[in-house]
Amino acid sequence: MSGFRDRARTALADPLLQKALRNVPRGFIAKRAKAKAALPEFEQLREEASALKAFTLDNLDTFLATFVERAQTSGAKVHFASNTEEANRIVIDILKKAGVHLVAKGKSMISEETELNTALQRAGMEMVETDLGEYIIQLRDEKPSHIVAPAIHLSRREIEPAFRQAHTELPSDRQLVEKEDFVAEARSILREKFRTADAGITGANLLIAETGSTVLVTNEGNGDLSSTLPRIHVVLASIEKVVPTLEDATTILRLLARSATGQEITSYTSFFTGPRRPGDVDGPEEMHIVLLDNGRSEILAGPFSDILKCIRCGACLNHCPVFGAVGGHAYGGVYPGPMGEVLAPALHGIGKVSDIVDACTMCGRCAEVCPMGIPLPSLIRRWRMEAFRQAQVSPVQRLGLKVWAWLARHPHLYALAMRIAMPLLKFALRWKELLRRIPGLSAWMAERELPPPQGRTFTAMWKAARRKRP
């Protein structure tokens, strides 16, 4: 299995990917900055959202139980799943019982986490992703590379063959040049799917305890079609998505789109409460809500619980220089970027993903833009501590740190070592090939010069100057 560094190298060497990634700053970063600047209360809302989510997590049992009770009152069926296998089994059971053949699916990170698509396929069901980005990814048999913009790593040059290969019912000489061409084609193809789907599966951005509602935030409207037209609607959500009241949801919604896409609000924010009511002429006959734990109740008890405040806006990804350089696939999991560096080890164990917590320069830009005030670099650093404790760090690095720390605690030896090493280094830089064989220096010097030291150390020079000038 390749590690983060190998995947990152591949990503850096992929010119199409690099071109696509250059769109990130032009798009998300500038738009978010503009949206934030236009809302003077942004910082205040951010503090309130963080505090309300902290209170929610402190009382998650009460709010979750209330959510379940009120959702059931509205006629929804609520299912709990301890882990991903259970969640998939519950969903497949629901669909089988209802005789479902075709599923129209909205974007759901939880379904990525449970690998629901594979499970549905195995169960012999046809499932079509309806979010345009997810649809493109599905056609290419890929994973999303961004939690908000799944196909951000692709350009039209890569999407065109996927469309031509999949949509054989359309004339082969049709035009697929402009972005509008692609959107129109996907729209026409997916309309038919919405019309004939027996079930819709969507995620939920929030769950509201007060009303038992699930909240869905989209721009395309695909989630609303998936949850309105088919006779079964299944909502997949993790347990920490709950907020207490409509007002609390509102506070978070004021931050979500601004942080994600720089919109004040997305085109569609929908609140679903139960199945079709008596007299209704549309809406699903059955509404199911599957609540996934998958380790979150344990995260809640530990030092990484702040990550449960995350609302999946993607701002930390968009502002992360490492994500911007290599894209989401390099992280090798469902959740990339800073939030992924904290969440993935919490879900899978640091032993399995210890290399992704190195993918951070501690620049702090993620924490600055996080609408929920999650101290991401601190949490990433904490995972590094965990990795170090569990001996997930390479012996060379460990030894290096120990030697350095020992020296740093012995100032006379340290000063002596530096006094000898620096002139040597300065001298040795004339033979760069030699230095490139030293671990650490080799990595640095592959694509950069190592600026030569001036020669003497400050400590030595200062001492000498003091002696002259009593």
Place this chain on the structure above:
Amino acid sequence: MSHAPHKGETVALFVTCLVDAMRPSVGFAAVRLLEHAGFCVEVPEGQTCCGQPAFNAGDEEDARDVARRMLDIFAPFDAVVAPSGSCAGMVRRHYPELFAGTPDEERAKALATKTFELCEFLHRHDASPLLRKWEGGPVAWHDSCSSRRELNIHEAPRALLRRIPGLELVELSDPEACCGFGGLFSVKLPEISTRMATDKAQDVRNSGATTLVGPDMGCLMNIAGRMSRLGMNIRVLHVAELLAGMTGSGIGENAA
């Protein structure tokens, strides 16, 4: 940050390990600037490193052991000044966290409140640059991430630089972007680090600047190293050197 000594009082210089080893001229520049501002400067003996490399690598125990020495060394002083946003940020923002729940917690908090980055300290005391005239072309300022985000320093270095007659200060297009140094990051993931350094180098070149200054040796060595590999002829100096008029050879230029 309540504690701020008055002119005539003594401040301790925290040299920092990169300045000590790689570029002592920055340390001397800092001393001159502080003395020019009316302070007595002491350089307490036995300084090594603040412990940040271990801290960011997850080696909390060694970080704490190294940091504890800092608590001892700088205890007697009213203020500690470092020519580095990264090291000052480590002390101010992370020492209280590193020593939380230990017997040294209070001492760590005390050191945190009296530790300052050089530009921030000079600006606060209305110090003026020693350099009387600049004829070296447009100067770009690089905010180090720790200076900008951990210490919230934005205006201080810009204000100081603008006080130098003849100096045209230019802003980078994305001043918030990390240069890719990140301490051990640049060694562990050098390809990504290089890509980020390239972006920064290009941003500097596109700004029209002929000189780049910044508050942190780590960033500056990274950017200078990448620039010289890319064949860009842009001088890189630590801000202390420019302010003190010690503008001899830039970082990465052969001093010999």
Place this chain on the structure above:
Amino acid sequence: MTDGKDILARIRAARAGDPEAASRLLAEHPHGTIPAMARPADPAAALALFREKAQAAGATLAEVRSRQDVPDAVAEFLQRHGLPRELRVGRIDPAMPWETADLKVVVGAAEAADRTGFAEAFRGIAETGTLMLVSGPDTPTSINFLPENHVVLLRVRDIVGCYEEAWNALRADFGTSVMPRAVNWITGPSRTADIEQTLVMGAHGPKRLHILLLREGEETGG
């Protein structure tokens, strides 16, 4: 499979919490900071803000003076965009004489062949130019999403400043903690930026959103 008891027990073990404070919060549902811009000084300011924001989101607006005028306004919209004079509606309102404008209306849930849907908004939220629609026997949700063109009637008096006011209006009409099956906040037409980060309108939902503002005082129905 689990009934959730074990999960809830783990959660309870993780955090002590304050059940009383939690219940109080649910009952009192206090609001957070409402941005100053979401608190227009008077109805005229609210209307102006609603217009500005809705337009910024890509919606078009027109005014009608009474329900009787709605059919003509809809016909004009259809004509402008070269659309067939057909309309999907949730109910027949006798105050809106569709036949006078030579419009063919079909009542009920939307179908794939429908080109234009007509709906009435529960509230308009000036803060972001957002329409709030609720589902019910006369207001099927599918009309809001399936047809390519969406025409929505909004009474000017139903424009509120912020989301919170809309929630309180909903509570007043439906009862505390009771929600219609679907509440839809709609802000401009459907869009996507999934291809190369460039915005394209009309992804799956309506390509056009046209809002008819019904002036207060001059209307009779309700």
